Amino acid sequence: MQRKARIIFHLDMNSFYASVEQAHDPSLKGKAIAVAGDPKQRRGILVTCSYEARAKGVYTTMSVWEAKRKCPELILLPPNFERYRAASKAMFDILRSYTPLVEPVSIDEGYMDVSDVEMGQDAVAFAESIQQRIIRELDLPSSIGIAPNKFLAKTASNMKKPMGITVLRKREVAEKLWPLPVIEMHGVGESTSKKFEEFGINTIGDLANAAPGLLKEKLGKVGIRLSERANGIDNRGVDPESVFDTKSVGNSTTLPYDVTDVDEIEKVLRLLSIKVAARLESKNLAGRSITIHIRDANWKNKTRSKTVTNRLFEEKEIFQLATTLFHATWKDEPIRLLGVTVNNVYDKGESVEQLSIFNFEEHAKEEPILKLVEQLQTKFGKDTIKRGIKVKKKPSLESKTSFSKDFLDDHEKK
Template sequence: MARVIFHVDMNSFYASVEQAYHPELKGKPIAIAGNPKERRGIIVTSSYEARAKGVYTTMIVQEALKKCPELILLPPDFQKYREASKAMFTILRSYTKLVEPVSIDEGYMDVTEVAKERHPLELAKEIQLRIYNELDLPCSIGIAPNKFLAKTASDMKKPMGITVLRKREVPEKLWPLPVIKMHGVGESTAKKLESLGIYTIGDLANAHEGLLKEAFGKIGVRLKRRANGIDSREVDPESIYETKSVGNSTTLPYDITEMKDIESTFLKLSGKVAERLEAKNLCGSTITIQIRDCHWNNHTKSKTVQNPIYLKKDLYHEAMELFSKAWDGTPIRLLGVTVSNVMDKKHLAEQLTIFNYEQFAKEEPIYEIIYEMEKKFGKGIIQKGIDVKKKSYASKTSFSKDFLEDLKEEL
């Protein structure tokens, strides 16, 4: 039997939660935004009434008010959004244990077993109505045989849509669309694909695999498979326990070009990332910086280091080294630092290099003593350091990822 996968996507989530708490806001253009007096004041999300007036996510507050003078601006209330998210996932888990949260407002469900007893469309309608009646929140649901098609389907009809997308319908429904419309293809990837003569999803589906592999590596092959409606990924409830990256970025109060301001910003960002890595007991081997200039152009630069890092000073050093190679002198609006390819620090195995072998040589006699004692008293009798569960006071700077901590507590 073919798999039956749902992608449940909450509609205009933050704004909808505010309207659920404050019914007088229903039917009105509202937006969740940062401080409008600062340049950091950007639209986080907006209601469909505001979107109809031209207000969209990441738009500067002042620009949004020009488009929609009657726009009602609200500060984010993350506690309310956390509670609503937990309640939504509780409903999803009442149907199957195979629920994979992706972010605070979306997740996958594998309802293959449930669908043996109930029609998937009937099941989707029930889930949608329960979320709406019990939480007063709208959602869209995509139904498909795999995660990629389910995600694509849920985007097709909003708000309160239910869309079925079968693999055999891919040539008709997806292939005519511009490649930028495909889930997983961003602006830079779309531009690169267009430079190869690939303009539509159909072009991508029929492109030569060797050409894509040469241009994008393994990702190119994966994109071609997705464009053909092929996706073998399982719905994995355990994925909430995996952290793939830790990062932090900041929009600056004004465009900067002075090196002292740049260094100060990277030092703060490195400190915040180091705090979050420490809180999760993680280290990582790939560091990426993001630069957004005054013209809203985004530039990224990455480096994979031999020995995974987690300390503020190391993060700062690598970030500045990358920055010196990436910046062209254009005034900077935003900076970011991300560490990926992360692992638990207790699994860290440092590789010997000409720079650190002396340190290992000094510790060799200690290892010999430990070896002899373990032979006598048993393995693990002596450990290098103690793994203590620390209470973290680090700020949760990546809300869309850190909300998963709440879901772990529920399980």
């Protein structure tokens, strides 16, 4: 029996936050608008902007003052997180009405596996019917990529915006993708593209045809995986549950002014560590490594990471590690932004902590309690008493990641 070909859709909402604002207030339609943070707090960066604003040279991540200089009539709006979450939930509810195989990736994009859906029409017409339904019911534009795998579907959805529908077949990869600069490939950032350039990889085609041994030597497994993507190979399935897989917990903050004072910097690192620890605690998580992120006054970014032996979740240890990493990285330049992230997180209830000279005393104090628990269990049964139970904590503001990730709460099965 011949295996049925996979058909994957990647749906990407167009200028999502700006489009939600225009749907909420129709008087904003056709106008140059942007959603931005508070300029007074130096968070005056555009989160998104409408296509009318883009036509005037305005783009996402541009500073507010520069955007207003390019487009004096630009209408600035503060972010309305709950409004965006409600729109996102409604959009994903529409997608799930066609198939349960929907994988949210972020608040405004997701994958659908429609291989087994009875479309009653070809894939392009089916995608157009979904696109038009979202417009009709939510008044929000989107672009859809159609391909045999997730990587190509994601790539296709970026090819035509707004309101685009693009098919990208594996046999078209050499013609359509290989001539492009490698940095334009999904999954390749500025840092990785610079590494590629160092050993002669400038285009996606160069990456696709590079020797596997060279890629593994220079970039490890990541290099091999990116090479497969450049050849149109991606065997990942659409996983509705992957939205709940937390891989890291972090916080960052843009400072009100450029800071060089060590005491001020360490105060910020402590506050960030407290927030990260609180969020780990609220989710009952611990991590295996920590990363700090530094952005200087010239917008140059630096990161440094460290892997730890024992589980990492306490504020004190997070702060100590973050401070050590900072001083090993910082070269006295003025700091604009700081971030602290605990990576490779997992459920604390599933971990086993390694004893060391630093925590042995703490465990030794618990020994009499453990013996008492064991005695009671032997006498009255194992379920009579347990050392501890996992209590589902009420989410707090500290437990949130960012407003673009809070949407995960809306996908929990009630």
